[in-house]
Amino acid sequence: MTKKEEYEQKTEKLLEPIMQKNNFELVDVEYVKEGGNWYLRAFIDKEGGITVDDCELASRALSDLLDQHDFIPDAYILEVSSPGLGRQLKKEKDYARSINKEVEIKLYKPINKQKEIVGFLVGYDDEKFIIKLEDESTIDIPRSNTALIRLAFDF
Structure with a gap:
């Protein structure tokens, strides 16, 4: 430690x-x-x-x-x-509380030529986050490729 x-x-x-x-x-x-x-x-x-x-x-x-x-x-x-509006999600309880909420994910390596993905967190496990995109499709984001995941917010 x-x-x-x-x-x-x-x-x-x-x-x-x-x-x-x-x-x-x-x-x-x-x-x-x-x-x-x-x-x-x-x-x-x-x-x-x-x-x-x-x-x-x-x-x-x-x-x-x-x-x-x-x-x-x-x-x-x-x-x-306060953790603020765009709080970073780090712990199991953060993910559970954020199901069906809009999140922003920054990636280490691009997926479909994107290093940032915005969508709704619809599921997760030890290996991945499952994100529903604007077109209603879902994408699995490996946790190992996730630099940051936080709640998205609009002004």
């Missing part, structure tokens, strides 16, 4: 009771370096949408726990926020 994965898992464990107590859902935790700074980010949500006050509550509680446990030796910036 990498340092990054260890920090993310430990942070998820610290967040579990905060999430349960407040009826929040932990969408993702990431520990990344950007522009010379380390960031520890927690993305949270709830039925009806997360608010700034919810993020502040979770951030304060998590910050206190991180200070107590002190398992990250690097200086970092803590951010707690």
